[in-house]
Amino acid sequence: xxxxxxxxxxxxxxxxxxxxxxxxxxxxxxxxxxxxxxxxxxxxxxxxxxxxxxxxxxxxxxxxxxxxxxxxxxxxxxxxxxxxxxxxxxxxxxxxxxxxxxxxxxxxxxxxxxxxxxxxxxxxxxxxxxxxxxxxxxxxxxxxxxxxxxxxxxxxxxxxxxxxxxxxxxxxxxxxxxxxxxxxxxxxxxxxxxxxxxxxxxxxxxxxxxxxxxxxxxxxxxxxxxxxxxxxxxxxxxxxxxxxxx
Amino acid sequence: xxxxxxxxxxxxxxxxxxxxxxxxxxxxxxxxxxxxxxxxxxxxxxxxxxxxxxxxxxxxxxxxxxxxxxxxxxxxxxxxxxxxxxxxxxxxxxxxxxxxxxxxxxxxxxxxxxxxxxxxxxxxxxxxxxxxxxxxxxxxxxxxxxxxxxxxxxxxxxxxxxxxxxxxxxxxxxxxxxxxxxxxxxxxxxxxxxxxxxxxxxxxxxxxxxxxxxxxxxxxxxxxxxxxxxxxxxxxxxxxxxxxxxxxxxxxxxx
Numbered sequence: 001x002x003x004x005x006x007x008x009x010x011x012x013x014x015x016x017x018x019x020x021x022x023x024x025x026x027x028x029x030x031x032x033x034x035x036x037x038x039x040x041x042x043x044x045x046x047x048x049x050x051x052x053x054x055x056x057x058x059x060x061x062x063x064x065x066x067x068x069x070x071x072x073x074x075x076x077x078x079x080x081x082x083x084x085x086x087x088x089x090x091x092x093x094x095x096x097x098x099x100x101x102x103x104x105x106x107x108x109x110x111x112x113x114x115x116x117x118x119x120x121x122x123x124x125x126x127x128x129x130x131x132x133x134x135x136x137x138x139x140x141x142x143x144x145x146x147x148x149x150x151x152x153x154x155x156x157x158x159x160x161x162x163x164x165x166x167x168x169x170x171x172x173x174x175x176x177x178x179x180x181x182x183x184x185x186x187x188x189x190x191x192x193x194x195x196x197x198x199x200x201x202x203x204x205x206x207x208x209x210x211x212x213x214x215x216x217x218x219x220x221x222x223x224x225x226x227x228x229x230x231x232x233x234x235x236x237x238x239x240x241x242x243x244x245x246x
Numbered sequence: 247x248x249x250x251x252x253x254x255x256x257x258x259x260x261x262x263x264x265x266x267x268x269x270x271x272x273x274x275x276x277x278x279x280x281x282x283x284x285x286x287x288x289x290x291x292x293x294x295x296x297x298x299x300x301x302x303x304x305x306x307x308x309x310x311x312x313x314x315x316x317x318x319x320x321x322x323x324x325x326x327x328x329x330x331x332x333x334x335x336x337x338x339x340x341x342x343x344x345x346x347x348x349x350x351x352x353x354x355x356x357x358x359x360x361x362x363x364x365x366x367x368x369x370x371x372x373x374x375x376x377x378x379x380x381x382x383x384x385x386x387x388x389x390x391x392x393x394x395x396x397x398x399x400x401x402x403x404x405x406x407x408x409x410x411x412x413x414x415x416x417x418x419x420x421x422x423x424x425x426x427x428x429x430x431x432x433x434x435x436x437x438x439x440x441x442x443x444x445x446x447x448x449x450x451x452x453x454x455x456x457x458x459x460x461x462x463x464x465x466x467x468x469x470x471x472x473x474x475x476x477x478x479x480x481x482x483x484x485x486x487x488x489x490x491x492x493x494x495x496x497x498x499x500x501x
Contacts, residue, residue: 009497013341017490023483028450031476033424048288 041072041089044096062101069093070110082118087126090115098134108134108145116152125162128153132166139169140176147183154190164190181218192229201229250338251346258320258350267316267354271361274312278304279365295465298369302461305362306382307414310389313358314410317351317393322403331501340496348394348489355386370464377469381459384481388453389414391488398495416448417455424449453484 044065045053054061069090073080094107111127118124128149135146146166154163167186174183185207191200204226208219262268281304282297324330333343363379370378392413396406427442458477463469 003498004500006498009494010341013490013493013497016486017494020483020487020490024487025450027480027483028452031454033428034421049285052284052288 041069041086041093043089044093047099050096050100058100059104062097062104063106065093065097065100066104066106066110069097070114082115083120083123085115087115087118087123091126091130094130098137102137103141105142105145108142112145112148112152116149116156121157124152124157125159128157128162128166132169135169136173139173140179143170143174143179143183146170146174147186150186150190154193160190160194164194181215185222197229201226204229250342251349254333254343254346255349255353258347259353261320262316262350262354262357265316265320267312268357270312271358274308275305275361275365278308294369298366299461299465301366301369302378302459302464305365306385306459306461309355309358309362309382309386310414311411313351313355313386314389314393314414315407316354317390318397318403318406318410321347321394321397322401322406325397325401334501341493344394344398344489344492344496348391348492351390351394352387355383355390359383359386366464371467374463374467374469377471377474378459378463380474381477384477385455385458387481388455388484388488391485391492395488395492395495398492398499413452414455417452419456420445420449420452421454421456453480 050058050061050065054064073082073085091111094111097104097107108131111130115127116124131142131145131149135142147170150163150166150170153159153166164187167190170179171184171187185204188200188203188207191197191203204222208222208226278301282301285300286293286297330343334340359379359382362382363375366378367375389410393406393410396409397403400406400409424442424445427438427445457473460469
């Protein structure tokens with residue numbers, strides 16, 4: 001279908017079109033963009049709402065909540081520092097995610113790696129305690145997050161008793177085949193760092209005596225370490241992060 | 247001429263009733279009402295707030311969808327059945343046809359808004375519902391004019407409906423997109439800078455529908471009549487623009 005020429009359009013219509021276009025652009029130019037306002041993190045939705053919204057797909061719901069929470073600090077036009085987040089509400093969200101998917105690692109990763117980056121020891125401890133609280137539900141699955149919590153407690157918070165508490169929990173409860181020996185040896189080096197050499201010696205001696213270690217290099221290293229402790233040569237333990245690399 | 251315009255408008259409105267739009271409207275309103283009741287039952291706190299927000303947030307786009315779909319399908323049928331040719335073969339200016347149709351669609355929008363607002367009046371303060379309803383009316387008038395313009399331009403249902411829905415989604419989210427563009431998380435490169443300018447230019451041509459018909463007015467009682475002024479002005483400007491576009495298109499159409 002061919003179109004009629006432009007001259008077929010009545011002039012009042014062309015005038016109205018031009019005027020309306022100019023007015024729309026003028027209106028758009030004089031209307032400023034609204035200022036970005038940070039929205040407070042709302043409490044997580046309750047179970048019933050989640051069940052309806054996710055059509056009973058609780059694992060997908062947990063994952064969606066994790067992504068929502070992760071992206072929450074980047075709202076349109078504004079980036080909220082972690083310090084401005086209400087950590088009690090953040091923990092409610094993390095709790096709800098683990099309730100929906102008990103095998104999820106994401107909430108524990110967020111707690112130990114993401115939300116502990118805040119420069120506020122009280123908030124960091126909230127996240128570490130969250131990890132500790134949930135560790136006991138599946139120690140063999142969640143030991144790595146508590147191990148990281150122990151590292152944060154030792155190196156960032158310089159709270160050795162707290163690091164010892166976490167590392168002891170790993171040593172006592174995470175005994176599955178997938179848990180490496182270094183994770184179970186953590187309390188020994190923290191005790192040594194704390195000056196509790198006698199306790200460290202007892203633990204290390206016990207570890208060597210019960211034949212749980214099978215790597216000859218590891219056995220040699222720990223035996224030498226025990227000897228050094230007994231002779232009083234070693235005063236400082238290797239950093240936990242280095243142990244992880246080993 | 248004005249008599250012809252009102253006759254076209256009247257028959258357009260009448261067609262809506264005959265096309266069972268009223269029944270569809272009742273069905274949508276009842277479904278939303280049932281959904282709201284369900285949420286009210288399962289919510290532990292803020293149940294009425296949740297119900298009102300759900301109703302407002304679901305009925306607003308549902309009204310836009312129903313109206314646009316009706317307009318586009320009704321006009322497409324008229325084009326296919328050569329109804330437009332028949333009307334224009336009479337001693338009737340093309341302008342009257344477009345204005346008459348638009349007036350009829352605006353009447354249907356008024357019907358939709360009244361039904362939705364009446365339901366919401368049971369849950370929110372009357373003044374706020376009135377403000378919300380008037381704003382929805384402006385939004386629906388713009389969408390009606392856009393649907394008319396799109397079908398006159400494309401003459402087919404699928405491209406016209408796709409453009410209408412895309413336009414609606416973009417108009418409602420453009421402010422957020424602009425705010426993200428103006429405050430990037432990472433470093434800004436030249437390409438991104440051009441994209442931000444391009445977004446700003448597109449935004450100038452769109453109505454800011456995110457400022458229209460806000461659910462917060464109903465649940466927080468936060469709407470003020472001062473907000474209606476800019477909404478009314480934006481509606482008028484955009485209606486004029488779309489109507490002029492539709493008139494421009496029909497004037498160039500070779501029948």
